[in-house]
Amino acid sequence: VEGPIVVCGGVAHATVPATLPELLGAGRRLADAAGVPLVAVTLGAQAPAADLGPAGADRVVALVHPNLGTYVQDLALAALTPLLRDLAPAVVLLAHDFTGRDLVAPLAWALGASAITDVTALEPDPAAPRFVRPVQGGIARATLAPRVWPVVVTVRPKSQPPAEPAPGRSAPAEVVTPALDGVGPRTRVVETRREQTAKRLEDADVVVAGGRGLGGPEAFALLDEAAAVLDGVVGASRVAVDSGWVPSSYQVGLTGKIVSPRLYLAVGISGAMQHMAGCAGAKTLVAINRDPEAPILQYAHYAAIGDFRRILPAFIARARELRGR
Amino acid sequence: VRIAVCVKRVPDPEAPASNFRVADDGRALLPGRGVEWLMSTYDESAVEAALQLKDATGAEVTLVSVGPPDLEEFLRESLGTGADRAALLPVPPGTVLDAFATAHLLAAALRQTGPYDLVLCGRQASDTDAGLVGGLVAAALGLPSVAVVQHIAWAGERLTVERTVDDGIEVLELALPALLTISSERYPIRYATLPNILAAQTKEVVVLDASEALAAGADALRRVEVLGYAMAETRVECEVITADSEEEAGRRLAEVLHARGII
Numbered sequence: 001v002e003g004p005i006v007v008c009g010g011v012a013h014a015t016v017p018a019t020l021p022e023l024l025g026a027g028r029r030l031a032d033a034a035g036v037p038l039v040a041v042t043l044g045a046q047a048p049a050a051d052l053g054p055a056g057a058d059r060v061v062a063l064v065h066p067n068l069g070t071y072v073q074d075l076a077l078a079a080l081t082p083l084l085r086d087l088a089p090a091v092v093l094l095a096h097d098f099t100g101r102d103l104v105a106p107l108a109w110a111l112g113a114s115a116i117t118d119v120t121a122l123e124p125d126p127a128a129p130r131f132v133r134p135v136q137g138g139i140a141r142a143t144l145a146p147r148v149w150p151v152v153v154t155v156r157p158k159s160q161p162p163a164e165p166a167p168g169r170s171a172p173a174e175v176v177t178p179a180l181d182g183v184g185p186r187t188r189v190v191e192t193r194r195e196q197t198a199k200r201l202e203d204a205d206v207v208v209a210g211g212r213g214l215g216g217p218e219a220f221a222l223l224d225e226a227a228a229v230l231d232g233v234v235g236a237s238r239v240a241v242d243s244g245w246v247p248s249s250y251q252v253g254l255t256g257k258i259v260s261p262r263l264y265l266a267v268g269i270s271g272a273m274q275h276m277a278g279c280a281g282a283k284t285l286v287a288i289n290r291d292p293e294a295p296i297l298q299y300a301h302y303a304a305i306g307d308f309r310r311i312l313p314a315f316i317a318r319a320r321e322l323r324g325r
Numbered sequence: 326v327r328i329a330v331c332v333k334r335v336p337d338p339e340a341p342a343s344n345f346r347v348a349d350d351g352r353a354l355l356p357g358r359g360v361e362w363l364m365s366t367y368d369e370s371a372v373e374a375a376l377q378l379k380d381a382t383g384a385e386v387t388l389v390s391v392g393p394p395d396l397e398e399f400l401r402e403s404l405g406t407g408a409d410r411a412a413l414l415p416v417p418p419g420t421v422l423d424a425f426a427t428a429h430l431l432a433a434a435l436r437q438t439g440p441y442d443l444v445l446c447g448r449q450a451s452d453t454d455a456g457l458v459g460g461l462v463a464a465a466l467g468l469p470s471v472a473v474v475q476h477i478a479w480a481g482e483r484l485t486v487e488r489t490v491d492d493g494i495e496v497l498e499l500a501l502p503a504l505l506t507i508s509s510e511r512y513p514i515r516y517a518t519l520p521n522i523l524a525a526q527t528k529e530v531v532v533l534d535a536s537e538a539l540a541a542g543a544d545a546l547r548r549v550e551v552l553g554y555a556m557a558e559t560r561v562e563c564e565v566i567t568a569d570s571e572e573e574a575g576r577r578l579a580e581v582l583h584a585r586g587i588i
Contacts, residue, residue, distance in 0.1 A: 073469070073470070073471075074469065097491050098472070098473055098488070098489050098490045098491050099490070099491070101448075101456055101472050101473060102460070102470075102471065102472040102473070102488075104456075104457065104460065105424075105428075105456075105457045105458075105459070105460025105461045105463075105464060105470070105472075106460050106461075106463065106464045106470065108457075108461070109460075109461055109464035109465070110464070113548075114425070114548035114549050115424070115425075115457055115548075115549070116455075116549060117455045117456055117457060118454060118455070118456075130552060133455075134454070134557065135354065135452065135453055135454060135554070136336070136338070136345065136354060136452055136454075137338050137339075137451070137454070138557060139341075139342035139345060139556065139557055140342075140345065140347065140354050140554050140555060140556050140557055141554070141555055141557055142354075142551050142553070142554050143551070143552045143553050143554075143555075144549050144550065144551055144552065145549070145550045145552050146548065146549055146550075147547060147548050147549060147550050148548040148549075151549075186469035186499055186500065186503075187469055187471060187497045187498070187499040188497065188498045188499070189495055189496070189497055190485070190496050190497065190498050191495070191496040192490070192493065192494070192495050192496070193493045193494045193495075193496070194492050194493040195492065195493040195494070206588075230588055238509065241510055242509055242510060242513060248475065248489065248494075248508075248510040249492075249493060251510075254454055255367075255448070255449070255508070255509075262587070263582075263587055263588065272339055273338065273339070273341075273342070274338065274451075284582075284587050285561075286578070286582065287563075288578075292565075295341060297563050297565075298561070298563075299561060300561070300563045301561055301562070301563060301564065302563070302564050302565075302566065302578065302581065302582065303563050303564070303565045303566065304565075304566045304571075304574040304575060304577075304578045305565060305574070306571035306574060307571055310570075310571035310572055310575065311571045311572070311574055311575035311578070312575060313572075313575070314571070314572040314573070314574075314575030314576050314579075315575035315576065315578050315579045316575075316579075317576075318575065318576040318579035318580060319579040319582075319583070319588055322579060322580070322583040322588070323583070323588065
C-alpha cells in the first residue's frame, strides 16, 4: 500500500484536541513502518497555534474557514474530501469521539474508501497495516485488514501513546481555504448544551460510578460524597442513565465515556460487558456489590460484598479520617 | 409520513464471555447454543423512536433487515411492538457481510420499499459495535445523516434532533428526508403487547428480490476482511474484603486501599 498516513482533527480557538497527539503517535508508528510521510490535517476557523512537527507530523495542512468553527458534517466533508483525494493517503486516522463517529462513514463513502472504527491497537507493517478492535461488548477482539484503500480509521481515545517528541522537527501549517461558499449544509446547529461532567470524567484520576443496584437517583448523593472525599468524579452505568437517574454525560461504557483512572469504584454495578469496556483501563477497580456472583468481580481487584447503604458511608467516613479531611 | 427502521438480529449482548468461543480457524466468534438471538439494543431504541413519531403523527413504520431467510420470523415477532410492516432482503445463510455490504443491501431494500421520509438505525450494532451502517446507508441514498441522536422532535417538514457530542448535547435542525442513528438514553425499549402480537400475524412481511443487489456477489461488496478473533483476557485476582459487618467491611476497604497507596 502506498501513500502517506493522514491524521485529522478539529481546531477550536487555535487549540488542537487532546486526541490529536495520540493520533499523531499512532500515525507516526504506521508511517515509520511503511516509510511514508505523516500529514496532519486540521479543520477550524483558525490554524493550530502550536507546531505539530515535534508531536510527529512531517507536514501540516490547516483547512481554515469561518464556517468550520463548529463541526457540521456537510462542511467537514466538503473541506476534507478534495484535500484527501489530492493527498492520496493509505490511511486516514480520526478520533473515535462523537465527531469521528458522525464523520467516518460519509467520509469513507465520499473517498471510495474502507472504514474501521473504535480501533484500540494498530499493527504497523511495511506491506499493509492491520487494525484491532473490541467486539461483542469487549469479550473478544477482532483483527481487521482493509480490502480497499484508503482506509478511514477511528481510534479510541486514550488507547494510543503520543509519538516520541522530536524537538528538531518543524512543520509549519500550510493554510488552505476550502471552497465552502457553494455548500448549503443540510443540518444546522441551533444550540449546544455543555454538560461539564463529560470532559472531567475522561480526565479523572478517580471515578466513583453507580449502577442499577443503587435503586434510584437519591443514592447518587452518597456517590457525590465519596467522590468529594477521593477527589474523584461521579460516573454511571447505562441502566442508571437510561432510567433517568443521571444525565447521559455520566455514562461510562462502550457507548459512553471510556475512562482509565487510577481508581474506579463501582457501586451497584453488575459488570455488563458494555460497561466494563468503558472502565477496564482503570489501574485499580474496586466493586461494592450485593451479589457475590456479579460479573464485575471477575474484573475487580478489591470487593466488598453487601448493601452499599451500609458499606459506603462507613468507607467514606474512614477514608475521610485516613486522608485527613 | 413514512419511516423505515433498519434492524439487526444479534447474539444477546449481555451473554457472558464464557458462552462464546472462537472458531477453530479463528475467523468467527461463535455464540453457544444457550445464547438467545435478539434485536440489537440500539435498534430497539430506533424502533421506539419511530413508534413515538407514529403515535404523534400517524406515521407508517416499516422494519427493514438484511440477512438469512429465517429473519422473516424475527421480523414478524418484531412487529409485535406496533410497527406496520416489515421487509427482508434475504441473503444465503452463512454469507459474510461487512458494514459496506450490509449498507449496500439495506439501501437496495429501502429503494425497493420506499421512498421514506425518515430512516432510523441504531447508533451501532450490539455485536460489532462499529456504528458504520447508518452513515453508509445515508451516503448510498444521498441523505443527510446525524449520528448518536438522543431525541427527535418533528415539526412539519423539518426535524429538531438532539445529538450526543463530547461535552454535552448539540441540537440540530434538518430537512426531510434524512437518516438518524439512535441512542438509548431517552428511548426505552417498548415491549410487545398481546393485541399487537395478534395484529402482527396478519401484517405484511415482504421478502424482497435480492438478485439485483447481490448480482456481483456479497464478496465483491465487502471492503474489510476479518483476519481473526481472540477472546479478551479480563479475569483478575479479586481480594474480597471480609468483616463481621457491612460497616466494618466498608472501613476495612478504606484501610486496605489507603495502606496500598490507592486512596
